[in-house]
Amino acid sequence: MTLTDDTRVRPALREPLRRALNWMLSLRDAGGAIVCPDHGVEHSGKSAGAIVLALELMRAGEPDRETLKAGAVEQGRRLVGNLINEPNSPCYTFRPGRHDPFNCSNSVIDGGACSDALSELVQVLGPELDSADREAFRHASLLHARTYLRYAILDKGIPAQRAWGLTGLATAQVLESDELLERAALEAVGILEGIQHGDGSYPYHPLEWGAAHPGAGDVSSFYQSRVTAFLLFALERLGRDPTDPIFRTPLMRGLDFLLGLQGPDGVKIGLVEAKPWYWGAEYEVASHPFDVAALCFGHEHFRRAELATAARHSFEAWARHLSPSGRPTSHKPGPGRGDSYQCPLFWAAHASWAARALSQLELAYRAPEAPPKLGSGIDIAVRAYEDAQLVRLEDDAVVAWVRGARPAWNLHHGSPHGAGLLQVVRKADGRALLERRRHAAAQEAEWSCRAGKRDWKRGWRAGADELRFSFWLSRVHARAGRVGQALAAPSTIWRHGVAGFASPVGSSSFASRAAIELLPDGVVVRAPLGFRGGEAIEGSEVERRYRIDGEGLEVRERLIGEGAARDVSYHRPSAAREVADSGSGLSYRLG
Numbered sequence: 001m002t003l004t005d006d007t008r009v010r011p012a013l014r015e016p017l018r019r020a021l022n023w024m025l026s027l028r029d030a031g032g033a034i035v036c037p038d039h040g041v042e043h044s045g046k047s048a049g050a051i052v053l054a055l056e057l058m059r060a061g062e063p064d065r066e067t068l069k070a071g072a073v074e075q076g077r078r079l080v081g082n083l084i085n086e087p088n089s090p091c092y093t094f095r096p097g098r099h100d101p102f103n104c105s106n107s108v109i110d111g112g113a114c115s116d117a118l119s120e121l122v123q124v125l126g127p128e129l130d131s132a133d134r135e136a137f138r139h140a141s142l143l144h145a146r147t148y149l150r151y152a153i154l155d156k157g158i159p160a161q162r163a164w165g166l167t168g169l170a171t172a173q174v175l176e177s178d179e180l181l182e183r184a185a186l187e188a189v190g191i192l193e194g195i196q197h198g199d200g201s202y203p204y205h206p207l208e209w210g211a212a213h214p215g216a217g218d219v220s221s222f223y224q225s226r227v228t229a230f231l232l233f234a235l236e237r238l239g240r241d242p243t244d245p246i247f248r249t250p251l252m253r254g255l256d257f258l259l260g261l262q263g264p265d266g267v268k269i270g271l272v273e274a275k276p277w278y279w280g281a282e283y284e285v286a287s288h289p290f291d292v293a294a295l296c297f298g299h300e301h302f303r304r305a306e307l308a309t310a311a312r313h314s315f316e317a318w319a320r321h322l323s324p325s326g327r328p329t330s331h332k333p334g335p336g337r338g339d340s341y342q343c344p345l346f347w348a349a350h351a352s353w354a355a356r357a358l359s360q361l362e363l364a365y366r367a368p369e370a371p372p373k374l375g376s377g378i379d380i381a382v383r384a385y386e387d388a389q390l391v392r393l394e395d396d397a398v399v400a401w402v403r404g405a406r407p408a409w410n411l412h413h414g415s416p417h418g419a420g421l422l423q424v425v426r427k428a429d430g431r432a433l434l435e436r437r438r439h440a441a442a443q444e445a446e447w448s449c450r451a452g453k454r455d456w457k458r459g460w461r462a463g464a465d466e467l468r469f470s471f472w473l474s475r476v477h478a479r480a481g482r483v484g485q486a487l488a489a490p491s492t493i494w495r496h497g498v499a500g501f502a503s504p505v506g507s508s509s510f511a512s513r514a515a516i517e518l519l520p521d522g523v524v525v526r527a528p529l530g531f532r533g534g535e536a537i538e539g540s541e542v543e544r545r546y547r548i549d550g551e552g553l554e555v556r557e558r559l560i561g562e563g564a565a566r567d568v569s570y571h572r573p574s575a576a577r578e579v580a581d582s583g584s585g586l587s588y589r590l591g
Contacts, residue, residue, distance in 0.1 A: 552591015
């Protein structure tokens with residue numbers, strides 16, 4: 001979408017993105033390579049993000065066009081130099097890809113980004129490029145798409161990775177019409193639509209596509225928007241109309257689920273997460289550039305005002321977490337929080353997807369606010385996402401999320417919190433009313449207990465693979481100069497991933513089995529107490545009733561049976577008010 005001269009993208013939207021780009025470019029070595037300070041490598045797929053950031057800022061009217069152009073061309077030349085013929089294969093891939101483990105990526109992610117960025121260089125700069133650069137960029141983009149992406153987008157096990165590869169293939173084929181590329185792209189679109197759940201959510205790594213643990217097949221707040229954003233982007237490049245009924249329904253479902261994850265402050269509920277080990281907190285904003293793209297592209301095509309409003313909130317939350325230097329952060333410091341696994345260079349490069357939506361974001365800021373669905377003080381909204389077993393409750397005072405059943409989980413795979421109340425956010429100030437610590441058994445608004453003895457077989461089943469993975473985490477920390485964390489990683493994983501899962505301590509949030517009953521004004525959850533990993537404690541049961549009434553959330557908890565559990569207790573939130581405790585049950589309000 002093109003803005004007229006009197007509606008150029010406002011500086012307040014461009015500035016955070018330019019800051020992130022400047023930080024990326026400050027990491028260049030003498031040869032122009034953007035070298036990751038954490039991993040010590042040139043992440044080629046993320047250098048591609050710098051290209052797109054520069055090009056989109058140029059389009060948006062950012063001053064100093066020649067500096068942006070020079071940076072984009074420099075990185076384009078580096079990508080061409082990193083395109084290598086795989087040994088004993090017809091495939092050409094962008095190094096390092098999967099060949100350097102410290103790249104922390106693979107060839108379909110990097111290749112999708114690189115083919116895309118090189119094609120964009122040709123399309124945006126065109127005659128401004130010298131003929132040698134123009135032909136080199138064009139050739140590299142198409143060569144990778146023809147020899148690698150056309151196959152990878154049909155056989156990779158993770159939907160978000162297939163979709164990222166699809167963006168590169170779709171953008172490459174703009175340079176030269178190719179029936180084989182188009183056919184592969186449309187087949188990939190159909191496969192991605194087929195793996196989507198009926199409620200709009202996507203499994204992070206479907207079991208039928210090779211996931212090694214059931215928890216990896218859970219849905220992911222972090223990855224949800226990528227598939228939708230990439231599909232919207234690719235369909236346009238393929239000359240297809242996203243509003244066509246063939247595409248519209250799954251795209252709208254994906255956007256609806258994304259809206260359901262977002263809170264009033266623009267931050268998503270991070271406890272719905274198939275890949276929790278990526279994050280050092282119970283939420284993250286690193287995925288927000290993909291959210292902004294999905295919401296803005298969706299608003300452009302489907303004209304739903306709530307998409308524009310959500311895009312604004314998402315961008316503002318991301319910008320609040322950007323450091324003055326332009327180095328992104330995934331979350332704010334707080335109790336029980338630590339460093340995230342993914343590096344800030346990844347997050348800065350991913351800002352290119354918000355940059356791609358700058359013109360749409362500007363128009364979203366100019367669009368009227370979504371008509372309030374609430375506001376009388378008695379209006380309520382209850383929305384259930386059945387496949388994810390997620391219920392979103394909203395009134396004038398709060399937004400709350402409740403989860404029912406979920407897949408079995410371990411330290412690194414699957415959502416660590418369920419079978420009850422995930423979080424409550426107060427609208428007046430954006431405050432999260434429940435403290436959440438990922439590894440804790442005693443959590444606010446949850447029952448805790450003990451049952452049986454320490455079960456090392458259960459702990460080993462849950463954590464043996466994670467313990468082996470801890471040695472890789474040690475290498476990553478050591479590479480980044482975090483010697484203390486490198487030495488501590490194996491013992492930390494042993495404590496949380498093996499001993500923690502062997503522990504006799506149980507919680508109402510641990511059980512993977514739960515039943516939900518929707519009410520006109522809320523939801524009831526019935527579930528057993530459980531051990532870490534999801535195993536139920538025999539004979540135990542709690543009933544948990546959550547209702548909204550226009551002034552906040554009413555919680556009613558009842559212990560139906562202890563069964564094999566002992567020392568059962570409930571942890572009342574510090575923000576609770578109007579508390580009534582009857583011994584085997586209690587009630588209170590949050591809001």
